[in-house]
Amino acid sequence: MFKLAHNGNVLLDVHEHSPPSAAFIIEALEKSSFCECRVDHDAINNFFKNKSTERMLVVASKHDASLEVSLSDDKMLATGELTIAEGGKALTLENAKKELIKAGVARGYKQAFLEQLLQKQFELPAGTKTKGVLAKGRLPIDGQPSKLVPQVETLKDRLKQPKLREDGTADMRDFGKLASVEPGVLLIKQVPATPGKEGFTVTGDVLPAKAGESHALVAGEGTEISKNNPLELISVIAGVPVDIANGMRVDDIFTIADVNVKSGHVDFEGSVIVTHNVEPGMRINAKGDITVMGTVESGHLTAAGDITIKQGVIGHQLDDKSLSCHIVCQGDIHLSHGQYSYLEGNNIIIDRQSSHCVMKAAKLLQLGKEDNPQGKLFGGTILDAQMVIAGEIGNESGAKMVINLAASGAQVTAQTDQCLKDLAQTDSQLDNLQKAIEKADQVKDAEKKKLLLAKIGATQMHYCEQAEQLEKKLSNLELHLHELLEGAQLVVNKTLHSGVEIHIFDKVLLTNRQYPPCKVKLEESKIEVEFKTS
Known part of the structure; x- marks a missing residue:
């Protein structure tokens, strides 16, 4: 009944067979060997509408399977759209590969992707269009920065681990044996930066990776870079290891129970540890760190490194309005609480509260624990800091206090x-x-x-x-x-009271009401209060 022409058309001799209707032709096609060919509904319908006098009617046509490969805009993905054959030939693996090459795909191709898509020729109806990923690019993987791996416990590590009593409670004044090293001890191993892994697009363009940042291992006083391995830092003197930026130093340690009239003032080239308290009127000057396990009352502490006071600093206002307690260092200050004291350092961390203190931080002033600062800051003056973080600033009475940010x-x-x-x-x-x-x-x-x-x-x-x-x-x-x-910004995690005068560079804001959790910062030369959303 049907004949196949050389051009792939399926013909019906309408004079010989005289089909009664379009439905009859379509049903006959479905039962013939041309059932998968593309039916030409328009030609069939027009034949019956216009009563054509032509002898041969094109009722269907054969079509081979085809593959159209398209690339994403960023050239990171090649996708194929496969059209299932309609009475024609299935697409072979080799011909499909040629389409990939023609589209410019050069990398990221996996034959399994292509085979999976071509397999659908035997699963889906004729003429169906189906898509699949044929090639994937790879994003570059940036290198890891160089990393320092401490091999010894430092003084700061030790102070984080108070000894436990027999009843399970922590003795906050006893931190066990002092961490110390002998000459020749390995202090730090440096893991070198990695170069990263370059990426590529499916068209073969290379996407360079950013190499990890490399920091030179720094040998502080009392240490040296190993002569056998430039990635190792070793001690050259006996003492206590102390962290510094990108390295360590080893300090001589002077340990004393109390600094009082009996002991006299302390002036030491290395680091100083006071296992109890610093009494009124006493001074400590150290070229390294100062650590006080107890309290400092109306004392003067000066250090080239960090100053850590496990309890608090307590002073009072003198007749000339100055404060009796001074804590000044080039490193960081860390203490439990402060009252009527002058504090100056790189970063100042106060665990609980600061009352009527005068403070100057080069970078951060934080009231409260690191993970959730909820400490209180009231009274006194902040001479300078880049960032202040606290739970509560000011007090309910609205007593005036001044905070200067970015004063430098x-x-x-x-x-x-x-x-x-x-x-x-x-x-x-x-x-x-x-x-x-x-x-x-x-x-x-x-x-x-x-x-x-x-x-x-x-x-x-x-x-x-x-x-x-x-x-x-x-x-x-x-x-x-x-x-x-x-x-420069002020971060308040709980309450900002009225009466707080906030200076950011040359701009001023005086709070005249109570604010909920908020951030205060400079926006387009104006101090703005941005409220936190829960």
């Missing part, structure tokens, strides 16, 4: 102004030298002219180098000020 920005601005003046003077000198060169060009004596130009040239070079250094300094100052103001 004024010094940066002053340095910037001076730098601009110096640069203007240097530019003026260069202008004068240029005029001098133009005059020297008019000198007729060749030898004299040569000497003159050489002298001017040397001076000109000096001022050019000076201008370059000033421009670099100016750029660094501007970046530092931007980072300082960008990071």
Whole structure:
């Protein structure tokens, strides 16, 4: 009844068979060997509508399976859309691979992907379109930064682990034997940074990986880099290991029960540990760290490293309005609570509360435990800090207190102004030298002219180098000020009371009501209060 033409069309001799209806033709096709061919419904319907006089009617057509490969915009994925054959040939694996190549796929291809898609030719009805992933790119994997692995316990580690009594409670004054090392002990092993693993697109473009940041191992006092292994730090003296940025140092340790009238003031080249208290009027000056297991009352502590006071610092206001207790260090200050004391350090961490203290932190001032700071800050003055975090600031009475954030920005601005003046003077000198060169060009004596130009040239070079250094300094100052103001903020996790005068750089905000949990920061040259959402 049906015949297959060379072009793949399925023909019906309508004069010979005289089909009664379109439904009859379609039903006959479904029962014939051409049942999977694409039925030409339009041609069949038109035949009956228009009563065509043509002898042969195209009722269906054969179509081979086809594969269309498309790439994602970022070239990280190649997807194939397979159209199942309609009475035609199934797509072979080799021909499918040619389509991939034609689309530009060069990497990330897996034959299993393609075989899985082609298998659907034998599972789905003729003419069905189905999609599948054929190739995947790979994102680059950035390298890991270099890592320091301590091999010994430091003084700071020891202070986190008080001894347990027999009843299971912790003795907060007894931290066991002092962590110490002998010469030649391995302190730190450095795990080198890794280069990362490059990625690629399905078209074969390489996506470079960012190498892990590498930090040089720093040998502090009392240590050295191993002569046998540059990734190992060893001790060269007996003492207590102390963490420093990217390394360790080993300090001589002076240990004393109490600093009082009997012991006298303490001035030591290494680190000092006081196992009990520092009594009123006593001073400790250390080139390393100072650790006090008990309290400091109206004492003066100064350290080149960190100062840790396990209990609190207690002072009082003197007749001249100054405070009787001073804690000053170049590192971090960590204590339980503070009262009427002056505190100055890089970071200041107070576990519970600060009452009427004057504090100056280069970076962070935090009231409360690290994971959830809920400490109280009231009275006194914050002279400077980049960030202040507390649970509660001020008190219900609305008594005035002052908090200065990014106060050091004024010094940066002053340095910037001076730098601009110096640069203007240097530019003026260069202008004068240029005029001098133009005059020297008019000198007729060749030898004299040569000497003159050489002298001017040397001076000109000096001022050019000076201008370059000033421009670099100016750029660094501007970046530092931007980072300082960008990071300046007050974080309140519970309550910010009225009467708190907040200065951020040259802007001021005085709270006149009670605020819930919020952040106070500089936004477009204005102090804004941003409330936290639960």
